[in-house]
Amino acid sequence: MREHVISADGDHQAATYPQRGSGRLIAGRYLLLDVLGRGGMGTVWRADDQLLDRPVAVKELHILTQGDEEHRIRLGRAVREARAVARVPHPHVVGVHDLVESEDRLWIVMELVEGPSLAHHIAATGPLTSRHTAALGLQLLEALEAVHAAGTLHRDVKPANVLLRRDGDAVLTDFGIAALDDGEFLTTTGELIGSLEFMAPERVTGAEVGPASDLWSLGATLATVCGGQSPFRRPARLATLFAVAYEEPVLPERLGRLRPVVEALLRKSPGERPSAVGAHFALQRIAAGEEDIGPLSPPTVRGHRPSASAAVADAMTGDRASLTPAGEPIPTAQHTLLLKPPPREPRSRRPRRPKRLWWALAGTTVLAAGVNGALYFTGVLLKEAQETTTTSQVVVRSTTGWQQATGASVRRGDRITLRFSSGEWTVDRQNMPMTGATGYDAVTDKSLDGAKNCKVKPAAPFGVLLARLVGERETPVHTVGRKLTFRATGDGPLQLGINDAEKCTKDNTGTLTVQVSVTHQP
Structure with missing residues (x-):
């Protein structure tokens, strides 16, 4: 059977999985049924929790519990990942139920989301309207606020890491490269973790990363969902990295009233981006169909914020074209959360170390040499001081x-x-x-x-x-x-x-x- 899935690294793909009805029982409780997705970090199974009699998603991590130092490090990250997500109870953050060790490897048991990824949805039905996009953006923004309040960064917000429930609500998934805010950077030698076109400029250039970095990725996600194309995607990896770091986003006219919010979220400097509160009120007005989105700075009084789920319902009711071309409900193809390596545990107070990407890029795109070299020879990096x-x-x-x-x-x-x-x-x-x-x-x-x-x-x-x-x-x-x-x-x-x-x-x-x-x- 051929079906659309999200890989275990969060990327949407179409694949054929023959392993149905495995019958393997994990930890004496979770019966594996069929494969939902595969990736470099693990395999995700649809499973049955026989103790509580409920369907779940079980991620089989490709990390042996017994092994060398590298294995132990990856295992520790996986445990911290599960803990980080589990401590964020929120309707728009996927739920983590259990973490077990079985068959010499680690398994993460999660909520099973019966719905497609946002990437799959727009690929099947086309871009969303600005109202519908703003409504989903509200839900993701609330999810990120909860994640940030727990001291965690997501670091890979993109359409493939957003699932849609049957009622159309969004669920933020794949905290595989999330990092506790302790100054650690989760990469391995020669590997850059994350999707380049949705990666904030400060991550690309090795500068300080914080909550504003996730907001930048949210802006790129909204632009892609509503505009139909990623604003920074280029034919080559190095060109994409260069565009993220130094070029203006390519934004189509169809963004409409969403454009000012997206442009503000995609500002190169984190300090110039709007706060989550400011972005929330602007998205709220767009989702409600108001002409004036107001300022993007946080108000003096926070006030009552209507439910983001209600905003999605209103936007979908107000514009059926945002669902499918035929006006049908959102497809119910079955997908689930897929996680990547976890963040490090918080440590005792110590100075934050600068986060550097240069060494991580050496084995892939040699970003430091490529980008800075290109800038040097085009005369962009070194400007005349007198200008x-x-x-x-x-x-x-x-x-x-x-x-x-x-x-x-x-x-x-x-x-x-x-x-x-x-x-x-x-x-x-x-x-x-x-x-x-x-x-x-x-x-x-x-x-x-x-x-x-x-x-x-x-x-x-x-x-x-x-x-x-x-x-x-x-x-x-x-x-x-x-x-x-x-x-x-x-x-x-x-x-x-x-x-x-x-x-x-x-x-x-x-x-x-x-x-x-x-x-x-x-």
Whole structure:
């Protein structure tokens, strides 16, 4: 029988498992029935707890209880893993029931979640709506808050490590690389633990890791679930690591109102990311269908927070398309939690050691040499000390022609970088849909050919974000889209606008927020 499963290392895969009806009895209590998944760290079985007469998931760890020092270390990690998860009783954190030693190996007995992984669900039915994604994000955020309160980090939040119960609620699984917050880093020589495209920048660069790192991974997960693609996935491992550490995320327009939250969670610096409370209130508003998500900073008074499970129910009821294309309930393919190596036990108070990834990457991608070498030769790592950069946020209106980018004083030779932050607009509020900084797609733009004399830049689509430097001799119009960097060839004010001539903007609506950075050369 061929079925979709989640591997014992948390990755979704399709595989054929012949070992059904094993009949093995573990610890005189757990009868193994059939295999649910396999991976490098273990095999997960569907089993029957004969003492309590209930179905369970049993993870058979590929670690002998008798062996050398390496085996003993891995065994200790497995025990700490089970303890870490078991002490977090939460409806959106998978439950750990028992930890037993049998047949010279260790077995972890867990809650059996009868539902697909989030990765499998979106692969089968397509991306979720922003409301549905926000509702599930609320549940995962609450789960992470509980995990962090217990002094534990998850370290591998991704769609494959989220299971969906039959009622649609999310369950955070696979604490295989979770680490107690004691300064330890769980890798073995030549091995980088975790999924690269969902790994926070500070993990990639060997900086301090904390709860904000899990929030970054949550942001990448939400972007993938709603946008349909990972914002940092690249063809090669080293390119993916480089993108996580230094590049802006690739976020599609379909994120809608979820975009500001995702962008805030994916900020490179942990200190610039919103708190869990701030993200919670923003996701709560999106899940409720509110237009204004409010600030992403934590409120003075925490106040009452509605159940995240209720938010999922509301979002699913309000938009059936977020379930399956046919409007059917979420599939009930049977999957279960899969765990990886555990965290270390808390130790006595001592200074925290810097966490370094360089040695861990040596056997896989040689990240330190590859990334820093690439940065050196592209001139990104070593900048001229004399350079100064000014950055400001500019709101560009669709109802006005060219608008000056306030505070952006430009001189010849300066490097100008424009980044779309948030917002939507339209060139015809009665007939045309809203769009973002990239403007309309080719088909939609073609439908406006009758009004093409309204375009500021004929070769670019209606609605795309444009920029120009008035002081330049020929005043070229640049197509900005989501991001643009160019050199100023003259002095003068920087102007931004929509690709729709001022004479045609009376039926427009909407605004975009754009980050403007000007680097002055020495």
